[in-house]
Amino acid sequence: MNREQKIFSDLKRIGLSEQEKREMQQFALNLISKDREPRRTPSLGRLILYRYAFPVLALLVVVMTSLSAAARNAQPGDFLYPYKTAVNENVRLALAITDGAKASVNTQLAEERLNEAEKMIANNKINVDTSVGIEELQQVKANFEEKTAVAKKYIQKMNSDGDISGAIVASSELETTLQAHQTILSSVASEKKAVPAATTLMDSVSFHGKQIADERQRTENRAKDHIPTLKTSPIPTVSATPNLTSTPELTQTPKQIQDSQFKDDAQNTLEKVQKMVDEITEEKYPLDQNDKSNTAQTLRANLDAIDQLITSGMQAYDYGDYSEAFLIFQQAWRLARGAELFLDAKQNLSF
Amino acid sequence: MRTDNEKFFLEIHTDLAEPVFRHCYIRVSDREKAKDLTQETFIKVWKFIQGGGEIKSVKAFVYKTANNLIIDEYRKRKTESLDELEEKGFEIVGEGAGAVTEPAEVENALKIISKLEPKYKDVLLMRFVDDLAVNEIAQIIGETENAISVKIHRGIKKVRELLKVGSNKQ
Numbered sequence: 476m477n478r479e480q481k482i483f484s485d486l487k488r489i490g491l492s493e494q495e496k497r498e499m500q501q502f503a504l505n506l507i508s509k510d511r512e513p514r515r516t517p518s519l520g521r522l523i524l525y526r527y528a529f530p531v532l533a534l535l536v537v538v539m540t541s542l543s544a545a546a547r548n549a550q551p552g553d554f555l556y557p558y559k560t561a562v563n564e565n566v567r568l569a570l571a572i573t574d575g576a577k578a579s580v581n582t583q584l585a586e587e588r589l590n591e592a593e594k595m596i597a598n599n600k601i602n603v604d605t606s607v608g609i610e611e612l613q614q615v616k617a618n619f620e621e622k623t624a625v626a627k628k629y630i631q632k633m634n635s636d637g638d639i640s641g642a643i644v645a646s647s648e649l650e651t652t653l654q655a656h657q658t659i660l661s662s663v664a665s666e667k668k669a670v671p672a673a674t675t676l677m678d679s680v681s682f683h684g685k686q687i688a689d690e691r692q693r694t695e696n697r698a699k700d701h702i703p704t705l706k707t708s709p710i711p712t713v714s715a716t717p718n719l720t721s722t723p724e725l726t727q728t729p730k731q732i733q734d735s736q737f738k739d740d741a742q743n744t745l746e747k748v749q750k751m752v753d754e755i756t757e758e759k760y761p762l763d764q765n766d767k768s769n770t771a772q773t774l775r776a777n778l779d780a781i782d783q784l785i786t787s788g789m790q791a792y793d794y795g796d797y798s799e800a801f802l803i804f805q806q807a808w809r810l811a812r813g814a815e816l817f818l819d820a821k822q823n824l825s826f
Numbered sequence: 827m828r829t830d831n832e833k834f835f836l837e838i839h840t841d842l843a844e845p846v847f848r849h850c851y852i853r854v855s856d857r858e859k860a861k862d863l864t865q866e867t868f869i870k871v872w873k874f875i876q877g878g879g880e881i882k883s884v885k886a887f888v889y890k891t892a893n894n895l896i897i898d899e900y901r902k903r904k905t906e907s908l909d910e911l912e913e914k915g916f917e918i919v920g921e922g923a924g925a926v927t928e929p930a931e932v933e934n935a936l937k938i939i940s941k942l943e944p945k946y947k948d949v950l951l952m953r954f955v956d957d958l959a960v961n962e963i964a965q966i967i968g969e970t971e972n973a974i975s976v977k978i979h980r981g982i983k984k985v986r987e988l989l990k991v992g993s994n995k996q
Binding site for chain 1: 828832835836839840843844847848851852861864865868869872929931932934935936938939950951954955972976982985986989
């Protein structure tokens with residue numbers, strides 16, 4: 476037994492004496508026997524409360540749950556759409572605790588607005604000649620801009636709080652969403668009567684997309700300023716069970732601790748990219764060698780680029796430059812996510 | 827004739843009363859207070875079972891209940907604000923009024939472990955003293971399994987460093 480194991484083994488010697496054990500056992504027996512005593516007959520008021528409170532509460536829960544489920548797919552102009560934006564989405568926002576989670580949920584909601592606008596355009600629900608759907612589209616645009624602004628606010632907060640990798644992850648998510656939907660919107664809107672109305676939304680998406688890309692670039696420069704502790708050994712595997720017999724290491728410096736954070740982030744990002752690529756190639760768009768369509772060719776080019784980025788990222792990782800590896804894997808993630816969003820939209824909107 | 831609930835509760839109590847007491851004692855350093863906290867923990871567990879609550883992971887549930895009571899106990903201590911508690915964690919403050927003398931090895935182990943940062947100390951104690959699995963600790967603390975594994979790994983390194991510093995001084 477080594478010394479650290481002995482420390483914990485010594486602590487395990489803390490326990491109850493025989494007398495204390497008997498007292499504890501008696502306490503447990505008393506506890507359950509106390510609940511066996513006959514209960515007082517409830518008053519009339521309590522009886523009424525017991526009789527009606529539960530059914531009323533249960534009914535409320537059922538109604539709220541059904542409304543939430545029904546409102547989930549509501550579109551602008553639908554009866555349940557206000558419930559979706561005012562209740563369902565506010566619940567999601569309230570459940571996000573960290574700045575990263577808040578930025579992510581606001582990004583998802585901004586994306587939901589873009590999905591709605593694309594659906595309206597694709598289904599000919601907007602016609603500038605007859606003004607049909609124009610008001611709904613303006614409301615969608617206003618809500619999209621509000622959610623985007625809040626997501627940006629939390630990204631900036633993470634940046635100023637020194638959470639560089641968190642800010643990069645969140646800005647990558649928002650940037651990729653906006654850039655992908657800019658392409659999707661222009662593909663859907665072409666040759667539709669919605670073009671003039673959709674242009675202002677596309678301009679807004681483009682404007683915010685460029686802004687967040689600049690923000691992400693500035694944050695990445697901060698990450699690049701971090702000088703890593705380099706090494707040449709291969710990638711270590713992360714074990715859930717610590718090895719208590721391994722050689723003791725020297726105290727970590729703050730720089731090494733930051734290295735370690737980038738290392739974890741690099742590993743997590745790489746895992747996400749690989750999972751996303753697997754989903755694309757195995758489920759969403761299994762590539763056929765004979766498929767010469769534009770989509771297939773673009774996807775092949777993207778997958779090659781992702782492959783090259785993963786190789787470069789692995790080299791940086793092996794070299795111990797974890798911040799560089801993280802940034803390269805993030806670039807690969809943006810490519811994969813962009814492709815995924817485009818393929819989803821192509822399938823759902825048939826353009 | 828005991829009901830299923832009673833049998834289930836007594837089984838949990840038999841298995842976990844002493845480990846929960848140890849868990850509380852290491853954190854509050856007062857034997858009588860630790861026994862009170864253990865009993866309060868099992869009162870809550872019993873009420874939960876009686877109320878028809880479903881427990882997915884018994885160990886994680888019982889330890890989480892105990893942990894919440896320990897935090898409440900610290901909140902009651904007027905001399906230490908909650909902010910300081912979150913910053914300093916569960917410091918071992920020496921023998922309490924009802925404490926009995928522990929063997930020298932145990933005292934020494936308590937002293938070493940008290941020097942660890944709370945974020946490492948808590949997970950190491952849960953993993954190696956309470957014998958909780960990584961997923962159970964993750965449920966109790968509310969963090970991911972990966973984050974817990976990293977903390978355990980780093981905590982072990984810290985213990986080694988503390989032992990190394992101790993050896994050098996001697």
